[in-house]
Amino acid sequence: MEEIAIRILWAVGAYLVGSIPFGFLIGKLRGKDIRTLGSKNIGATNVYRTVGKPWGILAFACDFLKGFLPTFAAQKFGNVEWLPLMVGILTVAGHMWTCFMKFKGGKGIATGFGMLVALTPVLVLVAFAVWVVVMLVSHYVSLGSIVAAAFLLVSIWFPCKLLHCKGYHDLPLCILVTALCAFAIWKHKTNIIRLRAHAESKIY
Numbered sequence: 001m002e003e004i005a006i007r008i009l010w011a012v013g014a015y016l017v018g019s020i021p022f023g024f025l026i027g028k029l030r031g032k033d034i035r036t037l038g039s040k041n042i043g044a045t046n047v048y049r050t051v052g053k054p055w056g057i058l059a060f061a062c063d064f065l066k067g068f069l070p071t072f073a074a075q076k077f078g079n080v081e082w083l084p085l086m087v088g089i090l091t092v093a094g095h096m097w098t099c100f101m102k103f104k105g106g107k108g109i110a111t112g113f114g115m116l117v118a119l120t121p122v123l124v125l126v127a128f129a130v131w132v133v134v135m136l137v138s139h140y141v142s143l144g145s146i147v148a149a150a151f152l153l154v155s156i157w158f159p160c161k162l163l164h165c166k167g168y169h170d171l172p173l174c175i176l177v178t179a180l181c182a183f184a185i186w187k188h189k190t191n192i193i194r195l196r197a198h199a200e201s202k203i204y
Helices: 002-019 022-029 044-050 053-077 083-096 109-119 121-138 141-155 171-187 189-196
Strands: none
Touching (some): 053 083, 109 171
């Protein structure tokens, strides 16, 4: 019973940490409700566009850490093999469906990125490099996110020990990464429509 209670505490704690709407709070700190501005999303990109570059970077860092720190802690202090996966999933779920904002939230890119860095750091950092290159070339954050997610979705299944220590021989991790990447791409469906219509907003 005690072990079950501890796992429940991990799960609830992970969801609540993931639910902290840092983008919204940062916007409010600057006197703006980002739910009514720009894309109306509470994620870091909308903070960047509507509140300012430093605040957008801060929002990204906060969202990243709320995915990374709980997952990393579960790896170090949890005694169940699947616990880090569960904790990571719940932090991302908390960001996407935060209980503090009527179960509406962001797209989970920064929080999912933080979680995956904790789980398979080298491969995810390569995906991050892909995101940076695509964003700098195209000036579209959304396109960078979509391409990076597609790269990660495919590459996690390939036996390249140079890029990641886990991955291809860790089936639960492969399934998790595939599901998260596919869902992240699906969450960008409106961005894809705007990109095809050349109506997407550029970062600069």
